[in-house]
Amino acid sequence: MTQTLIACHECDLIHRVQPLPENSKARCRRCGALLYAHFPKTIEWSLALAITGLVLLVIANIYPFLSLESQGTVLETTLITGTIILSEQSMAGVAILVLLTSMLIPCILLGALVYVLWPMKLGHRLPANRRAFRLALNLRPWSMTEIFLLGILVSVVKLAKLATIIPGTALFSFLGLVLVLASINTFLAPQTIWEKMDEWR
């Protein structure tokens, strides 16, 4: 079953679904909102990116993130240090928010994509795969690794006169994660994946 009609999410206008040239997107003719995209390799690309992202996330959590050198002593931090310190300063709410947006939500998002797409590539499907895919789509705005990265840049500039900041392995891994998540936002064509799921009905 292929969907023949689609309505714009922002102005409700109905469009006939038309075959698109490769790597292009269809926009609403009334308000310009994105309707659907056609990336022939969306499943393979998104799956590869999601697995890469999970590996990078693990590396980003194992190795030192940033080190601060001041008066001959070095203070090492990891990705989770900020969350721990915030919760020690009775800022549990903010600590949880930071933990969610910079680590847990990206992790769940990538995990859900792998859960849906890997079996799909192999021609299987796992229970609750539709729910998992919906979850991954809904979590996208709450994954804020790129904003966290900009926050690091700002902090480093702020501390530049006070001490020397040494970037660790985890920082580069985290940078990779930001690029992976941005690529997933570009290459993931949800409509194609929903239609693929329909084929099993």
Add this chain to the structure above:
Amino acid sequence: MAMIHGPAAHTAARSGLFNCHGCSLLVRRPSAAGQMPVRCPRCGTRLHRRKPNSIARTWALLIAAMILYIPANLFPVTITTYLGSTQPDTIMSGVIFFMQTDSWGIALIIFVASIVVPIAKLIVLIGLLVSVQRRSHWRPEERTRLYRITELVGRWSMLDVFVVTVLVALVRLGYLTTIEAGSGVVYFAAVVVITMIAAMTFDPRLIWDALEKNDESPAH
């Protein structure tokens, strides 16, 4: 470009269809208007003709955000201790610090992310709500685009929360200088999250509904 102000645009609502918010499947609306929630047969999302109580919910969230925005700017977000002397910093004094140290680029980034974006977002969403409630016909395309930008840009206000997190992690006890998080950051984080939810709650399709004559009352 087709006629956009036509009185009878071919919309999902007019054709008796639900547009699933989760997977864009068009589902025929059951003829008997029962109170049972209808779920999408493909992805399981609850189906609505329009987002439920969109206007009232968005207003409530915006008012909450406006109230919280005041302590977010009055209370310090960081408290720096250097050799026994403490210096509290609010969001604005953080911006001024970067200006004084000639980091104009960084000052601009923080100013835009923490002050311009939240205020612009509140103004835009209130403007959109008022325009929808007055059933305005004014430039629906531009208003929809404004909404799309607002929804996209709002998350970047989290920047200051992350800056505080990294500063607190890097500058700790045992050194001459320590930085502690101040209560302002709690209110500010709440403002960012609440305005993000407010943008998601607003239904841009209401902008277009006003253009249609004899529009049936939005039941859901």
